[in-house]
Amino acid sequence: MSASPLDLMDDYGPEKVVCVSDTRSGMRGVLVIDNTARGMGKGGTRMSTSVTVEEIARLARTMTWKWAAVDLPFGGAKAGLVGDPQGPDKERQLRAFARALAHEVPSDYVFGLDMGLTERDAAIFIDELRDRGASVGLPAELGGFPYDELGVTGHGVAEATDAALRHLGRDTAGVRVSLQGFGAVGTAAARRLNQLGARIVAVSTSEGALTDPDGLDLDLLLKLRAEAGDRCVLEYGGDIRPLGAELRVPADVLIPAARQDVIDVALARELPARLVVEGANLPTDRAAQAVLSERGIVVVPDFIANAGGVVAAAYSMDSRGSSFPPSADVVLASVSARLRANTITVLDAASAGRRTTHEAALAIAQDRVLTAMRLRGRLPQAVL
Known part of the structure; x- marks a missing residue:
């Protein structure tokens, strides 16, 4: 049995779980905004026949830690669309998904590319919402940064x-x-x-x-x-x-x-x-x-x-309103240096603390998120 959205919540989030559907197109989808203490929620958008709320919530939490681990000012989020990415109704469902999340996009969330989506799909999102800032991962012809092409x-x-x-x-x-x-x-x-x-x-x-x-x-x-x-x-x-x-x-x-x-x-x-x-x-x-x-x-x-991809997404987020996308050399150099x-x-933290690398990485990320939550006054008074 799938977990209830309430069962997924802990001290870090999710802050918001939005489930949407559209009978005419057959669209069913979910947006999970996990934690925005360090910045607006950002994470990719995936399409698969097996998407569940629990899966998207887990991935949104991973994005919270990922942004904190690379020390970039965004929070964790993820979106998922239930459907066949090779099916004939894909565009209709993408457009219905965008319309259903018009209150959240792009103020609280920006679409991005994940499993099942392509640069052309990102173009569909911005066309439906009439907002270039609604998605990253756009084709180069529309001012986007070619994530997959550059790998x-x-x-x-x-x-x-x-x-x-x-x-x-x-x-x-x-x-x-x-x-x-x-x-x-x-x-x-x-x-x-x-x-x-x-x-x-x-x-x-x-x-x-x-x-x-x-x-x-x-x-x-x-x-x-x-x-x-x-x-x-x-x-x-x-x-x-x-x-x-x-x-x-x-x-x-x-x-x-x-x-x-x-x-x-x-x-x-x-x-x-x-x-x-x-x-x-x-x-x-x-x-x-x-x-x-x-x-x-x-x-x-x-x-x-x-x-x-997170480092590249940060560059893309900053360049959504610009006519000058970042150069590949600059992005790849930044990816290399940060990672x-x-x-x-x-690896050093895990060795020093005699714990697994996941535990060490999580501790670093959690400390950064908690610090941001504390500075914003989001923690209970006793924890301050």
Whole structure:
């Protein structure tokens, strides 16, 4: 049974849960604004047949921590639309969703790109609300910053990986990397890691897992990805295994960059990788994190490793009313600097406090959010 919105609330939020529907278009959706102590709520908008209020609330909370962890002045929020992103009614449902949230957008929330949405969908949002500030992630022709084209999130995941390896006394050159997921995040991370000398030994898509202990031909695989989508692993040929095998192949680094809740306690007990860098949101649960820590496996948490998109979103938020979008070089340099520094900070804090990296990262983020809540007078008098 799905959790009630009231059951999702704690001292941090959510501050607002807005459920909307439209019978004519079949639209059903939800907006969760989690915590705005550090700034207005910001987080991506996703579309999937399996969207739930609880899922969006969890992701909104992750955004609260992610913004605080990178120390940028925004709060956590997330929106979700129940539907098929490949379906014929997508545009009608997007427009109905935008209309239904017209009281919240863009004053309390700004649409963004997440699973199931494209730059063209962002253009639909601003067209429906007649407001360029209603969404980020717009096509370059409309003044937007091309997140997916530049692969800012995946680039940041790779930079965090390199920083963690160096912190552990390893050189990225020659390191074996396995990636679960070969979409926007996975491909960009693979490309950057390949530039740094890493050996990509496994990737997976919905069609299965492709492995090669000697290293995959990444240039060929990227070409096939552009031509055949998820079928790229089949078109490449070679050793194709069932989906999930990429988590267990011999590798030094595992990057789960697909979906949440993929590493449980059972898998954590047998995971061969010695470094896990969370490219996806919420790929491990707390019990699994404890097992990985006990085994000495270092984990770079999701809201540290995949915050590259957040840094780019901050630039996009600032440039919504400007005719001069930020340059790619400036954004990528900022992503690299912030994520490398944050990775080292969290690893050092975890080591000093003898706790998991998730606990250390969360403590840093929570302290920043609580400080903002205290300064704004949002805490009970006894807590002040």
